[in-house]
Amino acid sequence: MGEWTNGLFSCFNNCTLCLITYIAPCYTAGKNAEAVGDSCIMVGALWYLFPAAGVYLCAVVRGKIREQKGIDGGFGGDCLVHLFCPLCALVQDAQEIRPGETTQGESMARE
Template identity: 50%
Template sequence: MSNNFTYTFFNCFDNPQLCILTFFCPCYTNGKTAEAVGHNCVLCGLAYIVGGCIAGGIVRRKVRETKDIEGNICLDLLAHAFCPLCALVQDNREVCGAPYEQAMARS
């Protein structure tokens, strides 16, 4: 494994729509990220409600495996324990690209 995350950990505010969505409904973001890496969206969303740190860490591990990113499960769990919103946004942007980043100007 030699890759790093495309989006840095504290760049969650670069995507305001995703940031706001994640703030109000983190289970949705975790579910959609899980779905993008092959897990069940609904189950992972519900698991985040019950055990956010653990459920988020498991999805983050799958994101790292899918994208061949360095790290370990301990760092994944710590990321979701200490700054869960930034971790959720980073995970989602890594696998889903930037679906909420659209140009506002009309051509």
């Protein structure tokens, strides 16, 4: 089976994504959910309003990402990662869904 392309603590591989997630983690949680076909608004809002529900829903999203990419793991591990290191997990999930994606600010800085 496959492995994650970025480690759990490789948050700074995409500094813009890391900063956005640090400031507005509900946004990243929602965009990750949207990328796997779940409701962006529901996951983002629940992550913000009810953290326990957010952990559960983000673990479900992480499971879908693992399934799509053929990555080893299980639901229990996904819950633990999102419970104890939620921001790193959100960034790792986003980097797996959208590898190498840059935001407008990053692309402008490189020109």
